[in-house]
Amino acid sequence: MDLEIITIGTELLLGFTIDTNAAHLARALASVGARVVRRTTVADRAEDIEEAVRSALSRTGFVITTGGLGPTRDDVTKRVVAEIFRRPLRLDRAYLAELEERFAKLGRKPMPEANRSQAEIPEGAVVLPNRWGTAPGLWLEGEPGTAVLLPGVPREMQGLLEHELLPRLKEKLSPFQTGLTVIRSRTLRTTGIPEAALADRIGDLEPELAPVTLAYLPGIEGVDLRLTAWNLPPEEAESVLQRAADLLRPRLGIHFYGEEGEDLAGVVLSLLKGRSCKLAVAESCTGGLLGERITAIPGSSAVFLGGVVAYSDEAKIRDLDVPRQLLVAHGAVSEPVALAMARGAARRFGAGASLAITGIAGPGGGTPEKPVGTVWLAACLDGAERTAKLSLTGERDDIRRRSAQAALNLLRKMLLGQS
Amino acid sequence: MDLEIITIGTELLLGFTIDTNAAHLARALASVGARVVRRTTVADRAEDIEEAVRSALSRTGFVITTGGLGPTRDDVTKRVVAEIFRRPLRLDRAYLAELEERFAKLGRKPMPEANRSQAEIPEGAVVLPNRWGTAPGLWLEGEPGTAVLLPGVPREMQGLLEHELLPRLKEKLSPFQTGLTVIRSRTLRTTGIPEAALADRIGDLEPELAPVTLAYLPGIEGVDLRLTAWNLPPEEAESVLQRAADLLRPRLGIHFYGEEGEDLAGVVLSLLKGRSCKLAVAESCTGGLLGERITAIPGSSAVFLGGVVAYSDEAKIRDLDVPRQLLVAHGAVSEPVALAMARGAARRFGAGASLAITGIAGPGGGTPEKPVGTVWLAACLDGAERTAKLSLTGERDDIRRRSAQAALNLLRKMLLGQS
Numbered sequence: 001m002d003l004e005i006i007t008i009g010t011e012l013l014l015g016f017t018i019d020t021n022a023a024h025l026a027r028a029l030a031s032v033g034a035r036v037v038r039r040t041t042v043a044d045r046a047e048d049i050e051e052a053v054r055s056a057l058s059r060t061g062f063v064i065t066t067g068g069l070g071p072t073r074d075d076v077t078k079r080v081v082a083e084i085f086r087r088p089l090r091l092d093r094a095y096l097a098e099l100e101e102r103f104a105k106l107g108r109k110p111m112p113e114a115n116r117s118q119a120e121i122p123e124g125a126v127v128l129p130n131r132w133g134t135a136p137g138l139w140l141e142g143e144p145g146t147a148v149l150l151p152g153v154p155r156e157m158q159g160l161l162e163h164e165l166l167p168r169l170k171e172k173l174s175p176f177q178t179g180l181t182v183i184r185s186r187t188l189r190t191t192g193i194p195e196a197a198l199a200d201r202i203g204d205l206e207p208e209l210a211p212v213t214l215a216y217l218p219g220i221e222g223v224d225l226r227l228t229a230w231n232l233p234p235e236e237a238e239s240v241l242q243r244a245a246d247l248l249r250p251r252l253g254i255h256f257y258g259e260e261g262e263d264l265a266g267v268v269l270s271l272l273k274g275r276s277c278k279l280a281v282a283e284s285c286t287g288g289l290l291g292e293r294i295t296a297i298p299g300s301s302a303v304f305l306g307g308v309v310a311y312s313d314e315a316k317i318r319d320l321d322v323p324r325q326l327l328v329a330h331g332a333v334s335e336p337v338a339l340a341m342a343r344g345a346a347r348r349f350g351a352g353a354s355l356a357i358t359g360i361a362g363p364g365g366g367t368p369e370k371p372v373g374t375v376w377l378a379a380c381l382d383g384a385e386r387t388a389k390l391s392l393t394g395e396r397d398d399i400r401r402r403s404a405q406a407a408l409n410l411l412r413k414m415l416l417g418q419s
Numbered sequence: 420m421d422l423e424i425i426t427i428g429t430e431l432l433l434g435f436t437i438d439t440n441a442a443h444l445a446r447a448l449a450s451v452g453a454r455v456v457r458r459t460t461v462a463d464r465a466e467d468i469e470e471a472v473r474s475a476l477s478r479t480g481f482v483i484t485t486g487g488l489g490p491t492r493d494d495v496t497k498r499v500v501a502e503i504f505r506r507p508l509r510l511d512r513a514y515l516a517e518l519e520e521r522f523a524k525l526g527r528k529p530m531p532e533a534n535r536s537q538a539e540i541p542e543g544a545v546v547l548p549n550r551w552g553t554a555p556g557l558w559l560e561g562e563p564g565t566a567v568l569l570p571g572v573p574r575e576m577q578g579l580l581e582h583e584l585l586p587r588l589k590e591k592l593s594p595f596q597t598g599l600t601v602i603r604s605r606t607l608r609t610t611g612i613p614e615a616a617l618a619d620r621i622g623d624l625e626p627e628l629a630p631v632t633l634a635y636l637p638g639i640e641g642v643d644l645r646l647t648a649w650n651l652p653p654e655e656a657e658s659v660l661q662r663a664a665d666l667l668r669p670r671l672g673i674h675f676y677g678e679e680g681e682d683l684a685g686v687v688l689s690l691l692k693g694r695s696c697k698l699a700v701a702e703s704c705t706g707g708l709l710g711e712r713i714t715a716i717p718g719s720s721a722v723f724l725g726g727v728v729a730y731s732d733e734a735k736i737r738d739l740d741v742p743r744q745l746l747v748a749h750g751a752v753s754e755p756v757a758l759a760m761a762r763g764a765a766r767r768f769g770a771g772a773s774l775a776i777t778g779i780a781g782p783g784g785g786t787p788e789k790p791v792g793t794v795w796l797a798a799c800l801d802g803a804e805r806t807a808k809l810s811l812t813g814e815r816d817d818i819r820r821r822s823a824q825a826a827l828n829l830l831r832k833m834l835l836g837q838s
Contacts, residue, residue, distance in 0.1 A: 013455055014602065015445030016634070016645070019438065022460075026434030036432055038467065041441075041458040048457065055474075185435065196490045196531035196553070203491075203533070215430055215463075216491050218572060226435065281707075281728070287714025288700075288707030291728040295706025298782055298815055306734040309700070309710040309726040311719075315768060319725070319738070349734060363717050391525065394551065396717055398574065 001173060002037045003029070004056035008067035008077055009152055010043040021066045021157050028161055029064075030183035032170050035231065044068055049080045053147065057084075061145035064165075067152030069135035071114035078138065081147050082122035085140050089120040095127060099134060128164035132156040137164055181231040186241045187260035190252055191222030192409050198223055202251050212244040220398055221264070221405040225252075254418045257409075264408045265293045265300075271415040272303045272353055277382065280349035281307035282320050282341040284332065284358040285375065290404045305349040310341065320344030331370070333358050335387050338376035346380045354380045355407045359390070361399045375403045379411045386414055420592060421456045422448070423475035427486035427496055428571055429462040440485045440576050447580055448483075449602040451589050452653075463487055468499045472566065476503075480564035483584075486571030488554035490533035497557065500566050501541035504559050508539040514546060518553060547583035551575040556583055603648050603656040605664060606679035609671055610641030610828050617642055621670050631663040639817055640683070640824040644671075673837050676828075683827045684712045684719075690834040691722045691772055696801065699768035700726035701739050701760040703751065703777040704794065709823045724768040729760070739763030750789070752777050754806050757795035765799045773799045774826045778809070780818045794822045798830045805833055 005025055011017040019041065026036040037060060042048040049068065056063040068077030082089055096119035103111040118135050121127060128137030128148075133156040138149040148165060150157050173180055190198060195218045202225075206214055211232065217224040227244045229237035249256055257267050272279055281290050291307040294300050308319045313332060316322040322340040330336050341356035359375025366372035373392040378385065388410050392399045424444055430436040438460065445455040456479060461467040468487065475482040487496030501508055515538035522530040537554050540546060547556030547567075552575040557568040567584060569576045592599060609617060614637045621644075625633055628646070636643040646663045648656040668675055676686050691698055700709050710726040713719055727738045732751060735741040740763040745755045760775035778794025785791035792811040797804065807829055811818045 012442075013445060013458060014449055015442030015455075016604070016647070018442050023431075023434030023437050026432060030433055036434075037462065038471070039432060039460040043456065052457070183433065185433075194527075196533045197527070199491050199533045200531045213429075216489065217430065217436070218489075220574075226430065228429075228433075283707070283710075285714075286711070287719070287723070288702070288710025288712075288726060288728065289714075291702075291707025292705070292711045293707075295704075295708075295728075295730065296816065296819075300706070301730055304706070304730055306730045306738070307707060307728040308738070309707065309714075309728070311714065311723050311725040315725040319727070319767070348738070365720075394574070397715060400711075400715070 001034045001062065002060045003034055003062035003064060004060050005036055005039045006049070006052050006056060006063060006065045007039065007041045007152070008044060008049055008065055009041075012041050012067070013043050021152065021154055024154070024158060025064065025066070025161060028166060029169070032166055033173050033180050033182050033231075034062075034169055035183060044076060046076050046080050049077055050084065053081060053084055054144070057145040057147070063145070064148045064150065066150045066157050069118070069137075069149060069151045071112070071118055071134065075135075077149055078120075078122065081138075081140065081149060082125075084144070085122065085142055085147070087122035087124055087140070087142075090123055092119050092121040092127065095119045095121065095136060102134070128160050130156055130160055131163075132159040139168065180233065182234050182237055183228065183230055184232075184234070184237040184241060185226055185228040186245060187217075188225040188227070188245060188248060188252065188256055189222060189258045189260070189262060189264075190225065190255040191257060191264060191405055193223065193255045194218075195223050198225075198252075198255070202248060205247060205251060208247060209244045212240050214244075214248075220401045222257075224260075254413060254416065257412065263293070263297065264405060264412065266297045268408050268412050268415070269294065269297055269300055269303050271412065275415075277303075277352040278305050278350070279303050279353045279355070280305045280345040280351035281354065282345035282356040283307060283309050284311060284316070284341070285361040286357045286359075286400050286404050287311065289400050290355065290357060290407060293404055293408070305351050308345060308348070316341060319348070321347065333360055333370055333374055333376055335376050335378075335389070338378035339385060339387055342378035342380045342385070352382050353411060355411055357403050357407050359399070359403055361396045361403075363396060373399055375399065375406075377403070377407045377410050379407070379414055381411065381414045384414060386410060420453045420481065421479045422453055422481035422483060423479050424455050424458045425468075425471050425475060425482060425484045426458065426460045426571070427463060427468055427484055428460075429464075431460050431486070432462050440571065440573055443573070443577060444483065444485070444580060446604075447585060448588070451585055452592050452599045452601045453588055454602070463495060465495050465499050468496060469503060472500060472503055473563070476564040476566070482564070483567045483569065485569045485576050488537070488556075488568060488570045489572075490531070490537055490553065494554075496568055497539070497541065500557075500559065500568060501544075503563070504541065504561055504566070506541035506543055506559065506561075509542055511538050511540040511546065514538045514540065514555060521553075547579050549575055549579055550582075551578040558587065599652065600650045601653050601656055602650060603653070603660060605646045605660045606636075607644045607646070607664060607667060607671065607675055608641060608677050608679070608681060608683075609644065609674040610676060610683060610824055612642065612674040613637075614642050617644075617671075617674070621667060624666055624670065627666060628663040631659050633663075639820045643679075673832060673835065676831065682712070682716065683824060683831065685716045687827050687831050687834070688713065688716055688719055688722045690831065694834075696722075696771035697724050697768070698722055698772045698774070699724045699764040699770035700773065701764035701775040702726060702728050703730060703735070703760070704780040705776050705778075705819050705823050706730065708819050709774065709776060709826060712823055712827070724770050727764060727767070735760060738767070740766065752779055752789055752793055752795055754795050754797075754808070757797035758804060758806055761797035761799045761804070771801050772830060774830055776822050776826050778818070778822055780815045780822075782815060792818055794818070794825075796822070796826045796829050798826070798833055800830065800833045803833060805829060
């Protein structure tokens, strides 16, 4: 079943509030087989809401709105939708009594006049009780279609979605149960390979993945590949996703490191734990970001011993035993210094594995020979050593995040015995 | 000027990705007098994109799209919009050469075939150069209106918005300058005071702020107060915002630390720089997060010497000179150990100022006496010392972020001579 979502609110439209409701709704709906084909955001203006609801109904016959149900004057959704369906508003005495009782319980008596309007219900609408706030959800069915009105406050929207809307939708879709289909997805995470190179490597497989579709999601830390199975029975969706993942993974090679929700730092920690190896880090331009990422993983203390943030040359010499002559001869951003930092961290913390990062994150500090974005990495693992040079572009924050990710990946590749 | 935004991407529509671009765009546009009156999200399907762009142009004559400009097959925006404007795609040899040069510089030669299509430009379109990625932005003007195509990757979108789109819009809007009204906002940032306590402190001022409205934006690191002036000429908007900020600030006292875009770490670094004082840090549960925040500020190397991430007791003893008997007698999460860590960091790095954090971020590791969320902070500043205990709730990440913020605030208060 196809439907559209309309989120209503001037704050949303102006970008003062980020619309998290829409994403939450879409994912929940897809899981029961209702597919969102368009989302529209309009201001709290009657004309705009009316036009948006009418055209959504003309396209799919089913629309869900969020927002514009509160007691204040700018909340106009209910009135507008009632007019579209030609249903007069009637005071629902049972709901009014319930509202008054709730206000009395909170010691707020009499109930503010503004809330009284919330008990006015379009004729023939089904009330979806709102236990998390005062505006009821509404389900209207008739000419020109079906409209479900939900409040905009995220907690209220989510409560109504889970307890009222999803059960009703499941029931509505059940006559077609034999044909119930869902949208499911699965994500393969890659790092160390740009989007276009990835497309060159796997693009020819795309037709073979059908009916699963493939989307590239490039981010600072790598490219996620989202596989989606559209409108299939649940078990079939799972099995075609499994098949697609099995087809793709060998092509991704070393660049594949995990699935949705897995972080590269967690992958590295697991590999280290598997060989009872402890980790220490030495950071310059990332200033603690690498340690932060590692320790963001619960339980990291079983593997991670600690680190040194050596921003100055003196700190590199004193706390990481970097020989002064290396700094003089090669500069702080150099292969020998990165390696000395990694060795120093491993020795100092008594760690079997270590990582070091030294680079120029910008915006200042670049030179013609070592422009902003020049970063040297080094890794030690049980006596083996490896270094890598990065030439990164972007803002300071990008360069730092990409450096930390590349350092983790360098160690992961060593742990997997790959170059 | 009214316009519409269309964000394109099946991922967005399905709620796999939260649409942050739309909010960012809308705020920036409002600040130059361009008002977003509708936002639509559609899938990467040519028919849907076409219908959405056509109807947006029919309503306002000006549309901005994000997404669908990448090199992969599912990126179809450019082709669809070119068809709407009846402009054939032509290979832009200059842009192709630039792309090839950029790939060559990165040592990736030849350029992947997939990127070549990014140099195909609709006839007569203005290319908005993208320094943050490979897909250029495009500005098309003609029949049936104006369409601006931006990439969907947030960093690229933001770069193009700031450096290409906003300057062009300002220029475009200037002939109508006399009647131009804008929506402007200004943010006062606070930390160390909960939302309700803040409301008690300043709530009575709200009527006096008119026509400026006040919104409370609570976050992990404090409560931001957003002041907004609606639909006023630019100078008047600035002056009413200034007046409102001047009214509020004295009431906020020590809790106010800066305005929009200012980070507490930057404020602390400026104060330290002003007294030529250097900083070092010692972190346990935050694992590098405090150093990361400090070094995220460009130019931090002038003040920040470095830090030690001492996750284990041994590292605290060896690298921060914490006496073993303190650890035995009080445990790692204790006032004496926090203070010894701060002293150790100051001494070791030869810093006039230092900060230390030791705590239990969870989810494991809590005890009845020291539950998850127990954190001790210590600060040293030119011989003076201060400690603070936090009892935090929330997830691991929340606890770590709140701890780093509170540590910075502890030092800020010392630097300002306040308790």
